[in-house]
Amino acid sequence: MLTSNSTKFKSDEQESYLRLKRDLSWREGFGILFVRCTPVQEKRIIEEIKQDINDKTIDVLKLDHSIDNLYDLIEEKVNDNPIDILVISGLEKSLALDDYIKRTLENPKKAYQREALASLLGHLNWQRERFRDDFNCCLVFTVRKYTLKYLVRRAPDFFDWRSGVIEFPVDRDIDxxxxxxxxxxxxxxxxxxxxxxxxxxxxxxxxxxxxxxxxxxxxxxxxxxxxxxxxxxxxxxxxxxxxxxxxxxxxxxxxxxxxxxxxxxxxxxxxxxxxxxxxxxxxxxxxxxxxxxxxxxxxxxxxxxxxxxxxxxxxxxxxxxxxxxxxxxxxxxxxxxxxxxxxxxxxxxxxxxxxxxxxxxxxxxxxxxxxxxxxxxxxxxxxxxxxxxxxxxxxxxxxxxxxxxx
Known part of the structure; x- marks a missing residue:
């Protein structure tokens, strides 16, 4: 059941939030959605979604370190309890993007070589069908602007499976x-x-x-x-x-x-x-x-x-x-x-x-x-x-x- 609580968002953020809420409310089964937002917005989004979409089971997977296999982490979450919506935050940390930016600064050509890529990207690109076949839930990735650009370039196969990208206005803030x-x-x-x-x-x-x-x-x-x-x-x-x-x-x-x-x-x-x-x-x-x-x-x-x-x-x-x-x-x-x-x-x-x-x-x-x-x-x-x-x-x-x- 839908409620209409978006008071925690600024006026220019409410349109994006209502669009996200509408999308998740009507969605059934597997899907991949990217939400571009700041850390402050991310916190509010998760709080409000849990409160507003109360007829679906929502959980959060927080990534706080570099990983090479996202599938196993999602599987562990899903196996514990049936989930309709899984919000995944911290993708930039799992990709070790700070190291990537540093490599780009020091040697731009080397940074784009295949061996310089995070192993997680290969996993996302090569096993995308497993995500679709095995997970009957919507995966919502909350990401920063630079993370989104990075995925478009370095994990195009996985990114192409997205159901949509919802961008929250950043009000001149940057990450x-x-x-x-x-x-x-x-x-x-x-x-x-x-x-x-x-x-x-x-x-x-x-x-x-x-x-x-x-x-x-x-x-x-x-x-x-x-x-x-x-x-x-x-x-x-x-x-x-x-x-x-x-x-x-x-x-x-x-x-x-x-x-x-x-x-x-x-x-x-x-x-x-x-x-x-x-x-x-x-x-x-x-x-x-x-x-x-x-x-x-x-x-x-x-x-x-x-x-x-x-x-x-x-x-x-x-x-x-x-x-x-x-x-x-x-x-x-x-x-x-x-x-x-x-x-x-x-x-x-x-x-x-x-x-x-x-x-x-x-x-x-x-x-x-x-x-x-x-x-x-x-x-x-x-x-x-x-x-x-x-x-x-x-x-x-x-x-x-x-x-x-x-």
Missing amino acids: LLQYYTPFKANIEQQKPQQISQDIVHSSDEYYDLLKKLLLLEYENDGDLQAIHDVVESNADKLNSSFAKILKQWLLKTCAELNPEEKEAIAGIVESLCLDIAEYNLGKSANNLEIAITGLETVLQLRPRENLSKEWAKTINYIGTVYSFRIVGDKADNLEKAIACYQQALTVRTFEAFPEKWAITQNNLGIAYDDRIKGEKAENLEDAIACYQQALTVYTFEAFPEKFAMT
């Missing part, structure tokens, strides 16, 4: 796993020249921490507690050396990407920097310095002439971090914060972005209220003027909580 391995290899070459000698930990420790944080930010949709748990347990590594490596990684990474991919990476790093800054806000100088370094690097990747809205958002965030900054002179930091907010307001106008304009006006008011330089009375007048401006948007009727806070 970091696609890029991490080659970028780490590129940065490895720079270590002797560009990383200073004051590093306490090994470079690999910093890279591993960076990878863990980036993937947490991406895969958990910015789960603040998950980020803060890692930050807390790695406080000794969150220092100036980590900030330098973050900057290096980001610049080198984005130098080889197209604009859309570059912006996606920049957005993830921006979110990570804010989460790091928010941990023990105002008490951890290192965290705030990492955030400033990361955000200022993101700003370099967002030229105002091409990405004015994103540029304004980032410079507004930089202003906020400077207002809490511990390192350096407090008065100078507040001046930098004020300058950032004023620059943001050249894009965030009342006419174009009224709510963003109000946010920045409120931030500017707080900075003027705290300002050390200049005449105190004038600073307070400027602060009051900013708050009054913000209240033209933050009315009691439209934003009661923000109205009260302003």
Whole structure:
């Protein structure tokens, strides 16, 4: 029986989800379906499908390491209990795609040779009839964009048996796993020249921490507690050396990407920097310095002439971090914060972005209220003027909580 619960999906994702739900609800017997989605979307899809299609038996097979025989794993699942729909996740891990990407970077010709292919691909290509004959269920592979492209090229016989491909919109996000391995290899070459000698930990420790944080930010949709748990347990590594490596990684990474991919990476790093800054806000100088370094690097990747809205958002965030900054002179930091907010307001106008304009006006008011330089009375007048401006948007009727806070 079908229900109609798709509230966990964004408006642009609901169409894809409803199509998937419709397909699986009416499908009987064997079939192969590919669903292109992000890890966050994958989790929601599985939860919702289990809840919405309650007249079918649904199970999940999670692949977490390289394998060479998918048939046996499916058979084991199916033999335990009758299954109508089997969702298979982690195919990129079973194919060891990170190693493949690295080989492609090092030697493109060799990467395409037959012996360089994962043995699982041969198994999928050669034994596809066994899947059809022996499994009376629909196999739903949740995959990333790059996994889908890889299968089309390297397992065409198996892929041609698909019943369909349903693509969930990625909202300018991309799979970091696609890029991490080659970028780490590129940065490895720079270590002797560009990383200073004051590093306490090994470079690999910093890279591993960076990878863990980036993937947490991406895969958990910015789960603040998950980020803060890692930050807390790695406080000794969150220092100036980590900030330098973050900057290096980001610049080198984005130098080889197209604009859309570059912006996606920049957005993830921006979110990570804010989460790091928010941990023990105002008490951890290192965290705030990492955030400033990361955000200022993101700003370099967002030229105002091409990405004015994103540029304004980032410079507004930089202003906020400077207002809490511990390192350096407090008065100078507040001046930098004020300058950032004023620059943001050249894009965030009342006419174009009224709510963003109000946010920045409120931030500017707080900075003027705290300002050390200049005449105190004038600073307070400027602060009051900013708050009054913000209240033209933050009315009691439209934003009661923000109205009260302003």
